[in-house]
Amino acid sequence: MRALTWHGKHDVRVDSVPDPEIINPRDAIIRITSTAICGSDLHLYDGYIPSMKAGDILGHEFMGEVVETGAGSTLKKGMRVVVPFTISCGSCFHCSKHQYSACDNELPADNQDIAQPIYGQPMAGLFGYSHMTGGYAGGQAEYVRVPFSDVGPIVIPDGVDDDKVLFLSDILPTGWMAAENAQIEPGDTVAVWGCGPVGLFAVQSAFLMGAERVIAIDHFPHRLELAARFGAETINYEQTKTYDALMEMTGGIGPDACIDAVGLEAHGFFADNVWDQIKVSTFLGTDRAHSIRQAIVACRKGGRISMPAVYGGFVDKFPLGALMEKGLTLKTGQTHVQHYLPALLNAVMEDKIDTTFLISHRMPLEDAAEGYRLFHDHQNEVTKVVLKPGMDRSPNEESRHGIQ
Amino acid sequence: MGDTQTSQRSDDAPLSTSKDDRREQVRAALVDPKGDTLVGKTVTINRPRAELYAFWRDFTNLPQFMENVVSVEPVGEGRTHWTVKAPAGKTVEWTSAVTEDQPDQSIAWASEEGADVANSGRVEFRDAPGGRGTWVSVTILYDPPGGVIGKVIAKMFQREPAIQARRDLRRFKQLMETGEIATSAFTRQQHEEEM
C-alpha cells in the first residue's frame, strides 16, 4: 500500500510499504477514506519528538471502512468508523475509570521502558506518534491495523459525510475536553491561547458549556476571524500586549479560566521564548512554553488553567509561585477520546457543533508531503489539510490550493 | 517495633526497593533459595486472584508471556524442565521443583542440582486495595551466567533478568486483562521477527 512516512526533520515521503494484517484477535483492518494532518504532526515534522525512526508511518486522525476483523472484534466488514487517536484496551483500571489515554495495556512491553524513566509511568499508546507512544503505524495511509477495535472505533451512520465526523478522532474531543477541564461556570470569561483546530473547537465548546465570553488569542488574522465567527473576542498578540489587554478586557480581574491550545512550539518574540529556543537548539532541551506561562500569569485568582497543548519534556522559568499563590487549578492530558465519542457524534449530527468550517484543503494521499509543507509554511490560510487516499490527483495542484 | 528492629527494617517498603543489600532477608523468606542476584517487582492486574494463580500454577503457560522462555515441560512429580534463551543465540536449561504452593496466594520454585543457571523464584497474589483486582509480586533470585561478565553480556542483549522480569510481568498483565499481548507490528512477518 501507499503511506506517508517520516524520514527526518522536514522530510516526509509517500512510499510503498507492506499492507497491514490482523495480528491479535481484537484487531481490525480499516481502509482509510479520510485522514487529516494535525498540529501535533508538525511537532514530528519539525523534529521535536524523540524516539522516531526513519520509515515510521504518520497519522492519528483517520476514518474509513472496515475490511477485515479478528475473532475478538465487534466490528463488521463494510462498517464506516472513526478511530480515536488514543489506543485503549477497555479492561484495565484506568479504562474502567474512562481515563482512556492512561490505559495500561496498549503499549508493547518493551516500549513502556522509553517514557517511564522521564515520566514515572509509561505514556499513552497513540497511532503514528513515535516509539515512546508504542510505535504504532499511523493512518496517513491506504490501510491501518487498529488494535482493540472492539473498544475504540465509533460506527458512523450511513449518509453522514466523512468531513463532518472525521475530527471526532482527535481535535474535536480535545477541544471539548479542554473546555471541560476549564470547569466553566455561568458568567465566566474564558481565554484561549491558539486558534488552531484545538483552540477553535475549545472556543465552540466553551460557549456550549455556558461561558459568557471567550477571548481568543493568536497572530494569524484568518484564524482569529474564524474564532470571531463563533462569537469570540480576539487578541492579535503581534499587535497587542496580551496580558495588558486581558486585564483591561476583564475589568482588571483576569480571565476565570485560561486554555493553552498552543504547546511546545509557541511562536513569537518573547524573552522567555528566545531563551527556550536557545536551549532547544543547543540540545539543552527545554520546551518552548510561552503560552502556558502567560496563561498562568494572566489567570484570575482562584481560576482554572486547562492545558490540552502538548509538552514533551522540561520547562524553565515555570511560574510555579503564581500557580500556588493564586490558588489555581491546572488540568491537562492526552484526550480520553473514547469517553466523549457518543455524545459528540450526536452533537455533530444535530449541528450543535460545526466541524467542516475548519477544512481548508482536501488533497489525495499521494500529495501528503506537499500537504505537510503547506500546513507548516502557511498556517494563516491552511487551517486543516484532509488527505483522501481515493481522490484523483489534479494536474494543476498548485492553482487548486491557491498558495505555493 | 522496638529500636532493635530499626537496623533491619524501619519502614513498610518491600525489601527489593531497599537502598541496602537485603538479599539475605529475601533468601530467608524463601524455601531452599538458589542464586544470589535479586529481582523484585509488583504489578496490579484487574482480575481475580484465583484466576491469576491458576494460570501461573500451570507452568506450561509461562512461555506465553515470558519472552525468553522457550518451553516449560512437565517431567513428573510436579517438576518442570525449562529451556530459556541466553545471549548469542544460546539456550540454558534447568529442572525446577515447586517448593511452596498456597492455592490462590503464592507459588515458589527452585532449580534442582545441575542447573545451567541456578535460580529460584516466588510469586505472590494479594487482593489489591479498592477492588482493583490483584497485586502480583514476583521475586527472583539467580546466579548470573558467568558471574559479573555474564550479566554485562546479558544486559547488552536486553535479556538482563531485571528488565526481562519487568517486561514479562507487563505481558502477563496484558494477557490476563485483555486476552492478548500488545504489539505495534503491522504484518505477521514483523510480528514473528519480534518474538
Ligand SMILES: NC(=O)c1ccc[n+]([C@@H]2O[C@H](COP(=O)([O-])OP(=O)(O)OC[C@H]3O[C@@H](n4cnc5c(N)ncnc54)[C@H](O)[C@@H]3O)[C@@H](O)[C@H]2O)c1
Ligand atoms: N491533548 C491532546 O490530546 C491533544 C490532541 C491534539 C492536539 N494537541 C495539541 O494541541 C495544540 C494545538 O493543536 P492544533 O492542531 O490546534 O495546532 P496548530 O499548530 O494548528 O495551532 C496552534 C496555534 O497557536 C498559535 N500560537 C503560536 N504561538 C502562540 C502564542 N505565543 N500565543 C497565542 N497563540 C499562539 C499559532 O499561530 C497557531 O494558530 C498542539 O500543541 C497539539 O500538539 C493535544
Ligand SMILES: [Zn+2]
Ligand atoms: Zn491530532
Ligand SMILES: [Zn+2]
Ligand atoms: Zn486500558
